[in-house]
Amino acid sequence: MAEPTTALLLVSHSAALAAGTAEVAAQMAPDVAIRAAGGTDDGRIGTSYDLVEQAVTGLLDEGGGAVVLLTDLGSAALTAESVLEMADDDRLLLADAPFVEGAVAAAVAAQGGATGLAVRAAAEEAATSFGPVDREDEPPPLETAAPSQPAAEALTRTLVLRNRLGLHARPAAMLARKVGEFDADVQLNGIDAASILAIMGLGLTAGAELQVEATGPQAAEALDAIEADVEAGFGEE
Known part of the structure; x- marks a missing residue:
């Protein structure tokens, strides 16, 4: 369940x-x-x-x-x-x-x-x-050993925004949710594509280029899904 x-x-x-x-x-x-x-x-x-x-x-x-x-x-x-x-x-x-x-x-x-x-x-x-959050009730992150295997090669794709208003709140949320559907780490113009606020912070409008980079087991599927949404203008004009 x-x-x-x-x-x-x-x-x-x-x-x-x-x-x-x-x-x-x-x-x-x-x-x-x-x-x-x-x-x-x-x-x-x-x-x-x-x-x-x-x-x-x-x-x-x-x-x-x-x-x-x-x-x-x-x-x-x-x-x-x-x-x-x-x-x-x-x-x-x-x-x-x-x-x-x-x-x-x-x-x-x-x-x-x-x-x-x-x-x-x-x-x-x-x-x-506005500044970092410091929670006293949470332990510091554990240090992890360097991976013994080389990192997987990233897949990249260059896309162009087609919807007139660009990555405002609604398409940014669609994009962040889409990324969360796949077992992949996705970067968009150098930021975490799973973060709606980071996406909106790019301030990208129609005609802007998106440099999308993905790693992980479902990297290719994630890129295909993102490209489909971008090409469809996120359902907007």
């Missing part, structure tokens, strides 16, 4: 901001449960313990998998932390991430079937635009 998809809860001082961010993230991840808990109970600016608790309970009951919470400002994080403390459920994870960028990155990761911890990590990696 497949693992439940990780859900997202967006906690903001503004109901409009929470709902708008949820709407944007949902465009990137149509199969992910994304809920907004913004504002106070009576619609003012602020946060509500009850609204967050109700949303958390609903997501846990609905999907049964992990729920990653993202917050906009300090007191929203405090409200979320209070709910998590009372719930005492290991499936609930609070991300220290930029609100909008983190929500988009987390949504794409969840759409690809990532675990709760991996979805939280994807959200927090969005903070690298």
Whole structure:
């Protein structure tokens, strides 16, 4: 049986901001449960313990998998932390991430079937635009020995963007999700093609060249799939 998809809860001082961010993230991840808990109970600016608790309970009951919470400002994080403390459920994870960028990155990761911890990590990696994230509760990465076998030769392909708006949010999300479908490491113009934010950061528009490089057991299949999407203009004009 497949693992439940990780859900997202967006906690903001503004109901409009929470709902708008949820709407944007949902465009990137149509199969992910994304809920907004913004504002106070009576619609003012602020946060509500009850609204967050109700949303958390609903997501846990609905999907049964992990729920990653993202917050906009300090007191929203405090409200979320209070709910998590009372719930005492290991499936609930609070991300220290930029609100909008983190929500988009987390949504794409969840759409690809990532675990709760991996979805939280994807959200927090969005903070690298503003500085590194240092989590005290995670051990440093283990050093690995140099591979005894030479690295596999990379396959490369040069493509040209055809859709008028280039790699904006929607096609960037499509591309990142496509990469996640294959057992391959894919680089796009020197960046990780599995990262929607890195792709959007390239700022590529119609007519721009894409230098795609892939390694791994399904490198050729990944390149073919990416080329098909690019040639089709990602379904846009």
